[in-house]
Amino acid sequence: MSKITIPLGPQHPALKEPENFMLVLEGEQIENATINLGYNHRGMEKAAEERTFLQNLYLIERVCGICSHSHTTCYVTNVEEAAKAEVPERALAIRTLIGELERVHSHLLWIGVAGYEMGFETLFMYTWRDREQVLDCLEMLSGNRVHYSINTIGGVRRDVTAEQKVEVLKRIGNLEERTQYYIKVALEEPTIRARTANVGKLPYEVAIERGAVGPTTRASGVKRDVRKDDPYLLYDKLDFSLITHDTCDVFGRLVVRALELVESYKLIRQILNYLPEGPIAVKVPPRIAPAEVLNRYEAPRGEDIHYLKTNGTDKPERLKVRAPTLANLQSVAYMLEGGWLADVPLVIAAIDPCMSCTDRAIVYDRKTDKKQVYDWEDLRKLGIEAYKRKGVDFRKL
Amino acid sequence: MNTDSLLTSMVYLVVFPGFLFLTVYGLFLQWVDRKLCAVMQNRMGPPWFQPAADLIKLLVKETIIPDACDTAMFKALPYFAIAAIISALMLIPLWKADSLFPAFQGNMVVVVYLLTIPTVTFFLAGWSSTSPYSTIGSMRVLTQLFAYEVPLMLSLIGPAILAGSWNLSEISAFFTEHPGHMAAQLIGFLVAILALQGKLERMPFDIPHAKNEIVGGQFTEYSGRLLGYFNLAVDMELVVGAALLSAVFLGGAWGLSGAAGLALFLAKTLAVTFLLALLKVLMARIRIEQMVNFCWKILAPAAMAQILIDIIIKSKLQL
Numbered sequence: 195m196s197k198i199t200i201p202l203g204p205q206h207p208a209l210k211e212p213e214n215f216m217l218v219l220e221g222e223q224i225e226n227a228t229i230n231l232g233y234n235h236r237g238m239e240k241a242a243e244e245r246t247f248l249q250n251l252y253l254i255e256r257v258c259g260i261c262s263h264s265h266t267t268c269y270v271t272n273v274e275e276a277a278k279a280e281v282p283e284r285a286l287a288i289r290t291l292i293g294e295l296e297r298v299h300s301h302l303l304w305i306g307v308a309g310y311e312m313g314f315e316t317l318f319m320y321t322w323r324d325r326e327q328v329l330d331c332l333e334m335l336s337g338n339r340v341h342y343s344i345n346t347i348g349g350v351r352r353d354v355t356a357e358q359k360v361e362v363l364k365r366i367g368n369l370e371e372r373t374q375y376y377i378k379v380a381l382e383e384p385t386i387r388a389r390t391a392n393v394g395k396l397p398y399e400v401a402i403e404r405g406a407v408g409p410t411t412r413a414s415g416v417k418r419d420v421r422k423d424d425p426y427l428l429y430d431k432l433d434f435s436l437i438t439h440d441t442c443d444v445f446g447r448l449v450v451r452a453l454e455l456v457e458s459y460k461l462i463r464q465i466l467n468y469l470p471e472g473p474i475a476v477k478v479p480p481r482i483a484p485a486e487v488l489n490r491y492e493a494p495r496g497e498d499i500h501y502l503k504t505n506g507t508d509k510p511e512r513l514k515v516r517a518p519t520l521a522n523l524q525s526v527a528y529m530l531e532g533g534w535l536a537d538v539p540l541v542i543a544a545i546d547p548c549m550s551c552t553d554r555a556i557v558y559d560r561k562t563d564k565k566q567v568y569d570w571e572d573l574r575k576l577g578i579e580a581y582k583r584k585g586v587d588f589r590k591l
Numbered sequence: 592m593n594t595d596s597l598l599t600s601m602v603y604l605v606v607f608p609g610f611l612f613l614t615v616y617g618l619f620l621q622w623v624d625r626k627l628c629a630v631m632q633n634r635m636g637p638p639w640f641q642p643a644a645d646l647i648k649l650l651v652k653e654t655i656i657p658d659a660c661d662t663a664m665f666k667a668l669p670y671f672a673i674a675a676i677i678s679a680l681m682l683i684p685l686w687k688a689d690s691l692f693p694a695f696q697g698n699m700v701v702v703v704y705l706l707t708i709p710t711v712t713f714f715l716a717g718w719s720s721t722s723p724y725s726t727i728g729s730m731r732v733l734t735q736l737f738a739y740e741v742p743l744m745l746s747l748i749g750p751a752i753l754a755g756s757w758n759l760s761e762i763s764a765f766f767t768e769h770p771g772h773m774a775a776q777l778i779g780f781l782v783a784i785l786a787l788q789g790k791l792e793r794m795p796f797d798i799p800h801a802k803n804e805i806v807g808g809q810f811t812e813y814s815g816r817l818l819g820y821f822n823l824a825v826d827m828e829l830v831v832g833a834a835l836l837s838a839v840f841l842g843g844a845w846g847l848s849g850a851a852g853l854a855l856f857l858a859k860t861l862a863v864t865f866l867l868a869l870l871k872v873l874m875a876r877i878r879i880e881q882m883v884n885f886c887w888k889i890l891a892p893a894a895m896a897q898i899l900i901d902i903i904i905k906s907k908l909q910l
Contacts, residue, residue, distance in 0.1 A: 310803070
């Protein structure tokens with residue numbers, strides 16, 4: 195049997211977003227894996243430079259559909275730091291609350307996706323049904339299921355009422371019960387064990403060397419969590435433990451995420467019981483003096499980094515977003531090699547990839563070894579020319 | 592063969608219980624399977640006409656045949672699969688003590704052989720369409736065939752030894768006479784259910800067309816009418832597989848015939864479908880090498896144990 199090269203993506207049932215993995219197979223085993231990105235570049239960073247800080251809030255929220263709160267929180271923290279604004283503690287508490295609810299929804303979603311990728315559709319159906327509870331909580335608190343828009347510059351838009359608190363606590367109780375059941379299933383179900391144990395190995399040293407983040411790295415035994423390493427919001431006041439697992443495989447990632455769910459329920463209870471009195475927002479002037487800020491946030495998928503440079507106007511000079519998937523992709527190629535074809539979707543899904551968040555563009559000229567970042571005008575010109583070559587002239591329309 | 596018996600045979604093959612009945616009942620069982628899975632997975636499930644609607648939709652759609660494939664074989668394979676399945680049905684006793692076509696010693700072996708043909712057509716379908724996903728899928732079909740075929744055959748040998756016959760009608764008759772011995776076939780029955788699940792390529796053994804890995808597997812390049820017939824063949828295979836298990840392990844028609852026998856036949860095939868649906872929702876898909884290990888290390892020895900039990904029972908009976 196000769197070697198076969200199989201393209202996995204950009205269009206493939208296992209992938210929710212366009213990306214491409216070229217797999218060289220020897221029978222059923224993978225000899226070599228190459229990752230090709232860039233199918234979903236949306237020019238978000240460039241677009242952010244054309245909008246005011248407040249408008250950017252809604253743009254940044256749409257970097258990712260799942261960790262929308264992570265990105266906006268990281269962004270508003272940057273803006274507030276640059277503007278030297280003092281955010282009231284109640285607002286920070288509400289941000290933390292939504293952040294943890296988001297982690298619950300993301301991890302439940304991931305467990306479902308993992309079930310689907312290993313061909314366990316019942317697990318997928320069950321977890322997604324339960325996930326509705328946390329989505330209901332988020333809708334009740336913020337008014338939206340996916341893009342919560344709870345953050346605003348200087349605080350949050352909505353307060354948490356006493357009735358909402360009771361309702362959230364009730365639903366969290368239900369979810370905790372269900373999560374304990376899933377932990378039991380994950381630990382005892384033999385086919386889950388067979389499909390996840392020793393699959394997608396990422397040893398401790400490699401995880402550090404390749405800069406993996408989030409549950410992926412914690413499942414390799416690395417104690418790395420921004421909430422502990424560099425506490426933001428209210429995390430230094432809250433009591434929770436950092437979950438690690440030492441099997442370094444997909445099973446470990448499953449266990450880490452399941453146990454993190456339990457930690458998140460603990461955190462949500464603490465925040466709701468703490469919730470200090472006071473205003474939920476302060477006014478921040480629209481123009482921000484020149485400053486450079488960098489902030490980290492532990493998104494459900496791992497460390498999210500935002501860099502912001504202001505120039506005294508009401509628009510950012512430069513905004514840089516590094517989504518967690520980019521940090522984890524380097525590890526995926528390592529995890530795939532030598533594995534089985536059947537495990538590829540599961541290994542890719544195990545980092546909880548979000549390709550749309552990740553794709554960025556930089557122009558690199560190989561002949562002259564020059565890097566170039568285009569400005570808005572250049573991009574516009576390029577776009578018009580590209581369409582002209584295709585025979586579309588916008589001036590005539 | 593005179594005209595009269597030729598006509599009867601044609602009616603058997605084409606109308607009842609052949610092509611038409613198998614189509615209708617196969618689609619019905621597909622719906623039952625889907626509905627059961629849906630209920631067990633906490634969702635609504637499709638309406639009763641969904642499988643028929645799916646089939647009709649596929650039948651009227653355009654059929655695309657890849658340039659690189661062997662066109663004649665590509666087109667002919669679905670019909671071979673269906674023909675083999677209908678032929679197998681003719682040899683199994685359904686709602687009366689005898690099968691529709693005259694029974695003979697060894698017809699159990701012929702049925703198992705005929706039920707292997709669809710699997711071979713699946714392999715050829717994937718192989719002849721030459722795309723990478725299909726090629727991998729068809730290799731998996733063959734690997735899987737070698738894994739489940741032996742436990743399936745071994746599990747059927749147990750009752751055959753006990754009844755002292757290779758004739759399905761005589762095996763059924765034996766269990767009708769000695770219903771007590773049915774309980775002793777539990778291990779063999781479970782092995783047969785699992786092997787049948789593998790034969791029908793359903794979860795957890797849907798490895799050849801695991802959609803997350805190799806898209807449509809061996810059927811990736813199939814579309815329109817040809818895909819519709821392949822899907823129909825899988826549904827029919829479910830009916831025939833359930834009928835085979837019912838004849839071998841569940842005592843066939845229990846001496847009934849006519850409407851009562853038909854009702855019993857439907858009840859038994861539905862019960863087997865229920866078990867298959869239960870298996871489908873309970874487990875994650877396993878890897879091909881795990882499947883081979885499972886079939887050879889667990890299923891085959893279990894079937895051997897069943898044969899041993901049957902030999903002991905038989906020697907006790909004769910004492």
